[in-house]
Amino acid sequence: xxxxxxxxxCKDKLKCLPDCSVDLIFTSPPYADQxxxxxxxxxxxxxxxxFLPISKExxxxxxxxxxxxLNIKEKVVESERSTYVMELIIEMRKQGWLWTEExxxxxxxxxxxxxxxxxxxxxxxLLQFNKTKQFNMYQDAVRVPVGTWAKSRLKNLSxxxxxxxxxxxxxxxxxxxxxxxxRETVYxxxxxxxxxxxxxxxxxxxxxxxxxxxxVKLFTEEGDTVLDPFLGSGTTxxxxxxxxxxxxxxxxxxxxxxxAKTRIETSLLTLFEPQIQYE
Numbered sequence: 001x002x003x004x005x006x007x008x009x010c011k012d013k014l015k016c017l018p019d020c021s022v023d024l025i026f027t028s029p030p031y032a033d034q035x036x037x038x039x040x041x042x043x044x045x046x047x048x049x050x051f052l053p054i055s056k057e058x059x060x061x062x063x064x065x066x067x068x069x070l071n072i073k074e075k076v077v078e079s080e081r082s083t084y085v086m087e088l089i090i091e092m093r094k095q096g097w098l099w100t101e102e103x104x105x106x107x108x109x110x111x112x113x114x115x116x117x118x119x120x121x122x123x124x125x126l127l128q129f130n131k132t133k134q135f136n137m138y139q140d141a142v143r144v145p146v147g148t149w150a151k152s153r154l155k156n157l158s159x160x161x162x163x164x165x166x167x168x169x170x171x172x173x174x175x176x177x178x179x180x181x182x183r184e185t186v187y188x189x190x191x192x193x194x195x196x197x198x199x200x201x202x203x204x205x206x207x208x209x210x211x212x213x214x215x216v217k218l219f220t221e222e223g224d225t226v227l228d229p230f231l232g233s234g235t236t237x238x239x240x241x242x243x244x245x246x247x248x249x250x251x252x253x254x255x256x257x258x259x260a261k262t263r264i265e266t267s268l269l270t271l272f273e274p275q276i277q278y279e
Contacts, residue, residue: 001223001244001245001246001275002247002277003237003247003264003275003276004246004248004276004278005234005237005248005257005261005276005278005279006248006249006250007250007251007252007254007278008250008252008279010054010057010230010250010252011054011057014054014057014058014061014250017057017061018061020061020062022062022066022226022227023065023067023225023226024215024219024227024240025058025066025067025226025228026069026071026212026215026216026226026227027070027227027229027230027236029070030230031072032044032047032075032082044075044084045084047084047088048087052092054229055092056095059095059131062131063131064132064135065132065136066131066136067129068097068129068130069103069126069127069128069219071124071126071207071211072088072124072125072127073121073124074086085127089127092129096131098129098130098131099129100129100130100133101127101128102127103125103126103190103191104123104126104191104192105123105126105194106122106191106193106194107196108194108195108196109195110196111196126211126215136219136220136221137218137219138217138218138220138221139187141217141218142187142188142217142218143185143186143188144185145184145185145186146184146185192211192214194210195208196208207235208235209235209238212226212236212239213239213243216240220240222243222244222245223244223245223246224245224246225246225247226246226247226248227247227250228247228248228250229250231249231250231251233256233259233260233263234251234261234264237260237264238260238267241264264276
């Protein structure tokens with residue numbers, strides 16, 4: 001599988017990628033006013049203006065059947081949650097994106113703390129955007145065990161469990177519990193329970209391998225192309241290539257580019273001989 005690591009600003013480097021050439025974009029850009037010592041920090045009132053030229057290029061390079069997953073989270077400004085993420089969603093929809101779904105990453109081992117008016121932050125958003133309503137999604141690839149509830153609930157079914165009972169809230173989404181007899185796996189929820197990155201990747205905001213891995217499984221097949229325009233320590237590119245996908249990673253800081261390069265070379269070369277290209 002091909003792996004292309006590109007040093008430079010994604011605003012410029014994305015323009016070199018062909019139209020409709022990427023199956024999945026998975027990335028976590030610098031959050032507003034954070035990582036100032038590394039990425040300079042973009043203020044909340046300038047964030048949407050800064051990001052829209054990037055998302056415009058991402059819209060161009062993504063296939064009509066592809067998906068864009070954006071890991072981002074609001075910050076607190078003067079004791080109030082900022083609205084910059086919501087503003088970004090609205091402007092991206094105007095740009096042509098469909099805001100299809102929102103996943104939550106529950107950080108099982110979030111760092112303890114004490115604040116006067118709030119509790120510790122233990123989750124982050126993963127926003128799913130698409131170009132069209134018909135996109136590739138391989139749900140069976142992320143099935144999970146049905147759970148212990150099935151043993152007791154399905155053992156002695158009531159008559160109401162055997163019919164499609166109307167939902168009590170009038171939504172029309174009733175359920176036939178007997179449909180789950182004999183099933184060992186089911187589709188997961190849109191909440192991912194993953195620990196934060198515990199290994200030192202020499203990056204201030206590295207996420208665990210399991211995070212991009214789950215979305216690579218869900219939205220791509222072997223041979224597809226995965227792009228991370230904010231490569232950082234190289235997690236997305238490393239995971240995608242290890243899973244048999246072509247990967248493209250763009251990083252503006254040479255320090256992190258070198259870290260990603262070394263990490264990917266060291267890790268992947270123990271598994272196979274990837275076709276690595278540097279720009």
